[in-house]
Amino acid sequence: MSSNTQSLTQSTLAQASLSSIDFVEYQGLARILHHCLIRYPEADFIQGLKECDVAGSWPEFGGREQNRTGRQLLGDFLEQWSTDVEAAEFEKAVITLKLDYGQLFFGPGEPTAVPHGSVYLCEEQLINDRTTVELMDFYRAHGVELQLDYKQPMDHIGLFFAVLDQTFGRLQTETDNQALLRFTQVLLQQHLLPWAFRCCELAVEHARTDFYRGIALLTSDFLAQLQQDFQIVALDKRLYR
Template sequence: MNTPFDSDTLAAAEVCFAVASQLLYLEPEIAPVAEQVASRQFASAPFGEGNDDERQGLHLLDGWCAVALNASEVPEEASADEAAARLVESPAFAEAVAELRREWLRLFVGLGTPEASCLESFYVEPNSHMFGKNVIAVREAYRRHGLEIERLHREPDDHLGLMLGFLSRLMAEEREAVEAGDMQQGAALADEQDAFLTEHVLPWLAPWRYAVEKYARTDYYRGVGAFVFGLIACYAERFGIRFDGKASAFKRRK
């Protein structure tokens, strides 16, 4: 099953997956987080807000942003640019972002074993072996579309943030095919997304989300876990795949 998406829907999903990619892969820094807060980036999303998990994630993220804004004593009448500039100069905001940085490192990187690893290999390879067959398969998928990670051979390609960025790229390519009227190419790119999700993301997404939920201490990263899970679950429904809460697994409708 492959529900065709129009250009606008693909563009909306593309943007959301790109944001999710950055939330997981990039270490929090003051200026980008200040922009998130000042613009109220998480007040809404262009795709997937009908999903309960995504909506909960956005609520938690937006709530963290509101608290950070108030703690930094930014005037209500300040424009988004003015608010971002004030946040960058605020010691209280600097400490709030430092707390996020510590949590990102603890959850997703770890001095030893991260508490909520973002690597597919951690969940599916024997003994959590890094740079195994799954990494090779993911790397080949990237290369078919002219992509190569910056830290090749020094960092596993199967990081969830990288894979969400890759899916965003496939959505962009599908959108371009749809806009060009090449429906056959568009369908082929949709099928590739289906296969990539099914093989490399969905089998371990629930354990990852539960780990984030268990170990995250800030509403920001509790929100990230729920938002990412809900976004992917919502998108998977276009391929007839839904999350079975009782089985804690994604299943394709027959």
């Protein structure tokens, strides 16, 4: 098969797969995961997830076990979440959730599920290492800009979902944009999927609340669905944790 024919075939297959995607829904999921992973949780945000029945409305996708368990854990957590309790009890619940986020993704000390790609992909296990620079160059070449609340490494898993939020928003009306499709495939294949499943695995292992255990499972499942939808195989890179 010639390279041109192969390229055309891959494009046709990709278009057939993408035609079944509800990019409005995908954008909403990416936005939720961005907010869950990028910063410490706030009570109003958790309450909003409950009122919107996020767990109940989360798509089942291919019916994978991590999807079922993730929706169950998140749903159980949100069902028990209530503002109609004594102030001291509610404050304790919020602090417990914040402490869980901190030990997983922020600190103090080394997080148990470091959210930065370079820590997994580079032997020195440092943030802002070589792969972070490669990602920044990739974004610069494609005109990607993000408004950050504070300066942080661009390969934070939560920021990837901010970029996917923007991308899915465009794909709602630009489903035949081959350049945008290719950008998404490369972003996933080369920069996110090689390490993100490991980050989610560590988050599931070390989470102390059903909220973050559920979110980690749903994140991993969503990434698996994107891998299937965009018909890509993640680059096989050595992971250092």
